Amino acid sequence: MKIAVLIKQVPGSESTLPMNNSQDWIDEPSVTFVMNPPDNFALEEALLIREKMSEGEVVVVSMGPSRVQKVIREGLAKGADRAIHLEEDGQIEIDPLLIAQRFTDILKEENFDLILTGLQSDDTGMGQTGVLIGEMLGLPTATLAIETDVLDGQIRVKRELESGWFQWVQLPLPASISIQSGLNTPRYPSLKGIMGAKKKEIRTVPNSDLLSGEQAQSMDRIFVPTTSKKTEVIEGDADQVVERIVEILRSDIKVT
Amino acid sequence: MDILVILENNQGSLHRLSKEAIVAAQKLGKSVTALVMGSDSDKIVGHLTGYDLEKVITVGHDLVSSYNADGYSEVVRQVTESCSPNIIVAGHTYQTRDFMPRVSAKLGVPFIPDIVSLSDQGFIKQVLNAKLNAEMSSTSERLIISFQSAAFSEEELRPGSCSVEAFEATLDASGVRSISEEPFQEEAGDVDLDSAEILVSVGRGIEKEENVPLAFDLAKAMGAEVSASRPVVDSGWVESFRQVGSSGSNVAPKLYFSLGISGAIQHVVGMKGAKNIMAINKDPDAPIFEIADYAVIGDVLEIVPKLTEALDRS
Ligand SMILES: Cc1cc2nc3c(=O)[nH]c(=O)nc-3n(C[C@H](O)[C@H](O)[C@H](O)COP(=O)(O)OP(=O)(O)OC[C@H]3O[C@@H](n4cnc5c(N)ncnc54)[C@H](O)[C@@H]3O)c2cc1C
Ligand SMILES: Nc1ncnc2c1ncn2[C@@H]1O[C@H](COP(=O)(O)O)[C@@H](O)[C@H]1O
Numbered sequence: 001m002k003i004a005v006l007i008k009q010v011p012g013s014e015s016t017l018p019m020n021n022s023q024d025w026i027d028e029p030s031v032t033f034v035m036n037p038p039d040n041f042a043l044e045e046a047l048l049i050r051e052k053m054s055e056g057e058v059v060v061v062s063m064g065p066s067r068v069q070k071v072i073r074e075g076l077a078k079g080a081d082r083a084i085h086l087e088e089d090g091q092i093e094i095d096p097l098l099i100a101q102r103f104t105d106i107l108k109e110e111n112f113d114l115i116l117t118g119l120q121s122d123d124t125g126m127g128q129t130g131v132l133i134g135e136m137l138g139l140p141t142a143t144l145a146i147e148t149d150v151l152d153g154q155i156r157v158k159r160e161l162e163s164g165w166f167q168w169v170q171l172p173l174p175a176s177i178s179i180q181s182g183l184n185t186p187r188y189p190s191l192k193g194i195m196g197a198k199k200k201e202i203r204t205v206p207n208s209d210l211l212s213g214e215q216a217q218s219m220d221r222i223f224v225p226t227t228s229k230k231t232e233v234i235e236g237d238a239d240q241v242v243e244r245i246v247e248i249l250r251s252d253i254k255v256t
Numbered sequence: 257m258d259i260l261v262i263l264e265n266n267q268g269s270l271h272r273l274s275k276e277a278i279v280a281a282q283k284l285g286k287s288v289t290a291l292v293m294g295s296d297s298d299k300i301v302g303h304l305t306g307y308d309l310e311k312v313i314t315v316g317h318d319l320v321s322s323y324n325a326d327g328y329s330e331v332v333r334q335v336t337e338s339c340s341p342n343i344i345v346a347g348h349t350y351q352t353r354d355f356m357p358r359v360s361a362k363l364g365v366p367f368i369p370d371i372v373s374l375s376d377q378g379f380i381k382q383v384l385n386a387k388l389n390a391e392m393s394s395t396s397e398r399l400i401i402s403f404q405s406a407a408f409s410e411e412e413l414r415p416g417s418c419s420v421e422a423f424e425a426t427l428d429a430s431g432v433r434s435i436s437e438e439p440f441q442e443e444a445g446d447v448d449l450d451s452a453e454i455l456v457s458v459g460r461g462i463e464k465e466e467n468v469p470l471a472f473d474l475a476k477a478m479g480a481e482v483s484a485s486r487p488v489v490d491s492g493w494v495e496s497f498r499q500v501g502s503s504g505s506n507v508a509p510k511l512y513f514s515l516g517i518s519g520a521i522q523h524v525v526g527m528k529g530a531k532n533i534m535a536i537n538k539d540p541d542a543p544i545f546e547i548a549d550y551a552v553i554g555d556v557l558e559i560v561p562k563l564t565e566a567l568d569r570s
Contacts, residue, residue, distance in 0.1 A: 013460070013518065017384055026384070037487075094392075096357070097366055119353070123384055127369055128357035131325075135361035140433040141325055143354045160503050161439055162350050168437040180503075182490030216366040217394040220378060225389045227546040234552045241554055242562045245534070246570070248550060249478070253532045255454055255511050256478060256567060 001056035001150070003046040004112040006103065006130070007039040007075055009068040010123040023221050025092045035071045038118030042179035044186040046116050047079045049150055057081045059110070063102065065090040069202070076197035077189030083202045086210055094124050095215045100132035105211045108137060114155065115176040119144055124219075134176030142169050143178040257285030260341035262332060263304075264351050268296035270303055272410070273347025278307060279408040281345045283374070289313060290418075291335055293328060295321040301420055308416025313339075319427040323351060326432045329358035331425045336363060338423070341398070348402035360400055367400040368392050370521075372407050386520050386543040405502075405525050445497030447481060454480035454511045457500060457527070460487045461516015461537060461556050468493050470560045471515055477567040483507065485517045501526035515556045519544025536560070 011017060011026065012034040020027045035043075043060065050056045060075035062068045063086035072083045086102060093099055107115065115137075117130030134141035146166070147158035156170045160180050171177075189197075234244050249256045261281040264271035281288045287310045292300045297314045304312050313335060320327040328351075336344060336359075344359070346352045348370045360367035371379045371392075378393030379401060449455065456475040462468055468488075475482045482498060489499045500507055501523040512530035517523060519535070519542055527533070534550040535542070536559055545551040552559065 011384060013385060017387055019388075026388075095366065097360060097364070100361065124390075125370060125381070125383060125385075127353050128360065128367060131354070131357035132361045135329070135358040141354075141358065142434060144350060159354075160350070162502060163506065164504060165439045165441055167439045170435045170437075172433055182486065185492070216396045217368055217392060219383075220391045220393055222383065222388045222390045224541070225382075225386075225543070225546060229547060229549075231545060231548055231551050233545075234550060235554070238554065238558045238562050241552055241559055242566050245550075245552065245559075245563055246566050248534070249511075249567075253511050 001050065001053050001114065002110070002112050003049060003056065003058050003114045003116060004107060004110070005039070005043045005046045005058060005060050005075070005080070006115070006117045007043060007060050007062050007071050008036040008118070008121050009033045009062065009064055009071045010036045010121055013122070019222060023223070024219060025222060028090075033067060033070070035074060036118050036121050038120065038179055038181045040186045041181050041183055042116040042118050043075055043078060043080065044184045045148060045179055046114070047187070048184060049114070049148065053150065059084060059112075061103065061107070062086070063093070063099065064088050072202060073197055074189065076200045076202075077193040078187055079193060080200075082200055085202055085204045087204060087207045088210075089207050092219070094126070094219045095217050096126045096128045096132055097216055098213050100129050100136055101213060102210045103129070104133050104136040106205060107133065111174070113174045115139070115174075117176070117178045119178045119180050130176050130178040137176070139174050139176050140171040141176045141178075142171055144180045145177050146180050146183045148177065148183075257287075257343065258339070258341045259285035259288045260336060260339060260344045261288060261290045262344065262346040262352075263290055263292045263300065264347065264349055265292055265294040265297060265300055268299040270300050271347060271349055273349050273403070273405055275410040275413060276406070276408045277345050277347040277403055278309070279410060279412045280403050282308060282414050283408070284343060284345065289339055289341065291315070291332065293320045293331055294323065305418060305420070306415055307418060308414040309418035311419045311421050313421050313423045315423050315425050317425045317427050319429060319432050320425070322436065324432055324434055324436055325355040325358055326434065327427060328355045329362060330427060330431060332359045333362045334425050335423055343398070344400040346400075346402045348404050352402050356400060356402065363398070365398045365400055366394050366396050367402075368394065369402045370404050371401055372404050382521060385518060387541060404521060442496070445495050447497060449481060449483055449498065449500070449505045449507050452481035452507070452509050454478055454513065455483045455500075455507060455509045455530075456480045457483040457485065457512060457514045457517060458488050458494065459485040459515060459517030462488065462493075463516075463557065465491070465493045467557060470557070470564070474560050474564045474567075477564045478513075480511075480513070485523050514544055515560060517544055518542050519547065
């Protein structure tokens with residue numbers, strides 16, 4: 001069982017997000033990056049499948065500038081066997097069709113049985129890369145997986161539907177599945193894992209070897225959302241804040 | 257502009273976001289064609305005939321009598337080739353997420369998802385967990401777009417008339433590879449979030465499992481029930497039936513008191529109907545404050561115990 005897991009590096013939810021000078025993306029040098037949270041669950045699922053089948057290979061794949069080596073190392077330290085780094089020149093990529101074509105071009109040589117992605121990236125939130133890759137490689141796809149069960153040549157996936165509904169779907173392998181967060185408990189890398197990661201193979205595909213193509217969509221500017229809602233802002237030291245909250249609960253909302 | 261709007265057939269009823277997608281389509285173009293797949297499409301057509309649409313296309317093929325990504329994406333491809341729309345529009349539902357990217361790849365047409373509004377130059381989409389908005393555009397002659405919940409109001413649906421046309425899709429059983437079982441609901445917990453007058457809702461800002469009792473103590477002092485955001489449920493800190501949001505419950509209490517929740521759309525769709533929203537967050541730019549009536553900027557770990565104490569005292 002050969003499994004590819006696509007892990008993307010994205011700004012952490014606690015990071016500050018200052019805009020760049022041209023106001024078309026954030027100023028990346030001031031941002032703290034982390035592994036896209038659902039990708040962390042996807043990686044864990046791949047490791048669990050490999051452990052359950054007691055054979056196979058987990059390959060982490062990431063596209064981005066040299067900073068993404070950090071999440072690649074993290075993936076290897078957690079137990080992935082090797083990695084592929086598709087090098088970008090540092091420009092933010094937002095065209096999912098082009099991104100998926102680049103991945104497909106590299107993944108097709110490897111004949112993976114399973115391609116796992118996160119259901120969506122926290123930064124651009126396009127939510128399509130795994131499905132696009134599936135279609136491009138001629139594979140069946142399923143999204144929003146919250147449980148997987150690999151059988152002989154098949155995979156059964158419990159999919160999350162809206163408002164608390166679920167559905168089991170069975171697909172023949174190879175397949176491309178996108179993972180919803182929460183389906184497992186991602187492990188932390190052990191010291192041994194961190195040491196071992198240094199010896200693992202990272203194949204680097206230079207930017208010049210990536211499939212080139214025209215960007216069919218672009219992000220022209222970013223801005224802070226505005227609101228028309230009237231909001232009372234409560235600030236101050238904790239005691240003042242508490243006093244005001246109690247007053248509101250009692251006199252305005254009348255719930256206590 | 258010719259628009260093709262893809263409707264979602266929920267066992268004979270039209271998905272709420274599909275109605276909003278029709279409004280979007282009516283605003284975007286002169287000629288709007290709607291596509292409905294699946295058994296029970298007649299019922300949907302029955303609702304649609306009062307709307308101002310060019311026509312409704314139904315596809316009754318056995319292989320798309322119930323939803324599957326392979327069949328649906330192939331039908332949309334064929335209908336698109338046949339009626340050549342400039343824009344394909346849908347609601348950004350879980351089903352759209354599941355099959356629309358396949359349509360995008362089949363047709364080589366870009367898909368801009370989860371749009372919150374239209375601008376003169378393009379489409380506005382949330383990025384970076386709703387902390388910022390982005391204006392997106394495309395040079396492509398054909399485009400697929402989907403709209404986030406409440407981007408448009410179904411009250412703006414333009415009434416009128418439309419004709420109905422059956423489309424003969426050519427589908428091959430070997431092209432439908434996944435087998436979907438019947439949807440089901442998990443057993444509910446013993447807590448009824450729907451009927452709670454006050455919800456104290458915990459987010460990742462509570463920082464660790466050991467701090468979760470702070471929220472339960474506050475809830476007790478207020479006579480409230482405890483709900484949570486997804487990451488808190490994912491971490492196993494509270495039970496899953498307490499989750500509020502697109503994959504959890506929809507709630508509309510008298511007071512929704514959010515503790516360390518950022519305000520991502522998937523959470524907000526589940527609680528924005530609350531009569532009063534009070535939020536504590538240490539980040540003054542947290543998106544939850546855009547919908548809050550009372551924005552408390554501060555540390556939950558500091559404020560919540562003091563608040564509980566103050567309420568217990570009085
Ligand atoms: C298809 C899909 C479905 C989803 N369904 C749901 C759903 O049903 N429900 C749901 O909730 N989410 C859902 N999500 C996830 C959603 O997108 C967000 O990731 C999630 O709501 C974030 O939860 P959070 O606000 O608790 O955490 P975070 O986004 O990490 O926010 C934590 C917040 O706490 C603040 N904070 C940190 N420490 C403190 C402190 N000490 N004091 C005060 N504030 C502090 C931070 O400033 C931050 O704003 C879904 C996502 C997808 C893609
Ligand atoms: N640059 C990237 N590097 C690695 N994985 C990616 C990249 N872009 C997208 N992905 C994968 O595709 C998923 C969905 O991303 P998106 O379609 O951008 O929302 C992510 O969760 C990742 O698993």
